[in-house]
Amino acid sequence: MTLALFAQYVMNGAMLGMMYALVAVGFTLFFGVLDVIQFSHGDVLAAGAFLALGTWVALTKLGVVSPVLLLAAVVVVSALGTALLGAVFARTLVLPLKGAPQLNVLLVTLMMGTVLREAIRLFYPGGSQPQLFPALLPTTAYGVGGFHLRLDNAILLMAGALLIAATHFFITRTRIGLAIRAVAQDEETARTMGIDFRRIVLVTFGIGSALAAVAGVMDGLYYNEIFFGMGLLLGVIGFAAAIIGGLGNLYGAILGGFLFAALQTIGAVALPFASAYKDVFAFAVVIAIMAARPTGLIGERASERV
């Protein structure tokens, strides 16, 4: 393999890892504060991507042409709207089920995902077909010895890295982040510190869902296409990444996301004749990891949770 090709693979892998990490962080945060698996998280991501697209369509119709303004509006509306969706979901469906059997919560989140997915398919104009996602970033390409670095990809990578760093900072260095970690470790004691548990749950679902929305927008910008079922695979991958990292562990989720992307990339490189099997390869490795390390690759769940 040439160095240029290698760089291309690394670039693509990093891009995917970033998206997976953003999704996995949500799974891990929700599990931390409420001990639930939010199985509709992937569909929340799809909703975020479509909200972004809808915002773009609406603003373009209104005559907004400035790419910077469009991009900012699309990202902000998508992130805030999806945060609200996540918080409403937590408030109306997950919190009331607190104390109910885990299987009931699982069922509700699964069904909620189907509702979201079908709602996009049925109600978004042309939603049953893949939708073109606008290239809102400059696509200038720089050739470096056969390797094409596209400016939009570089920006996406940088923005993703910044967002993950910001999330990490928020969880580990701010007062609300501290409250989220306290609730994850011992809900009752956290409440006796004066922490409003319900508010922390809503904030956590808001943040996790906003991160998923940004991952959805990144996905749209990267592939120039989104469709209503895009959250299914991304959800499963994000969940797998969170589990690999030890569910509840923030660093683990981030590393898990990049690890999964690395596995896919290795799969694509190792099976050049059948790169369509890269997901099968990656999931097979994950299953093998699970068999060998039932609590995840990075530390024990009990000792490493947020």
Place this chain on the structure above:
Amino acid sequence: MELRVEGISTAYDRADVLEDVTLDVAAGRITCLLGSNGSGKTTLIRSILGLTKPRRGRILFGGTDLTRLPTHRIVASGIAAIPEGRKVFPRLTVTENLRLGAYLETDAHIVTDRMERVFAIFPALAQRRSQIAGTMSGGEQAMVSIGRGLMSAPKLLLVDEPSLGLSPLFVKENFAVLRKVNESGVTVFLVEQNVHQTLAIAHEGYVLSKGRVVAHGTAQELLENDEVRKAYFGEGAA
């Protein structure tokens, strides 16, 4: 401020635990609640904190009815707890645990000041600010838990069996800290099984047996009450 518990009855799913418990925790004093294992002491603390809501009765703090408030609002009214078993946040550092004690305080200077005061009380913690609390010894965790309880500068401190699992030396030191805290103006409600050390620092107290208050008096009166001694503290404690 004064805490009044008026005729509360508290139950878990099916098991009734507290039956018509009435007691007063006088402002500025140390009031203790003695009772053997399983008599319902922790349940009373949980009822006051709103963690397990009483089925009947009221809880008043400085005249305000706390009974229906959620835990974080009860705490915001000036109550802090040092829970049974210490309950430090095991994967947070000492500093983070203490910071959480003052969660409702958003002024960083005040938080720093209070933290320094805790470190002055427990110099051993000052050396271990960034240690993960779960990796500390029981005695050190007790310091973190007590320090965390002081961080909100509470008007009322609820302390649930601070002697549990600690060596006599640690117990003595911690009780001395509680007395000092009380002397600085904080009302203390101390729940214990350890009769003698408790009555040595308490002004007055109640005795709980099978979820009911069976005796009440000044520390001296309780010490001299033969009936109480025999029935509730066992032979060994006499």
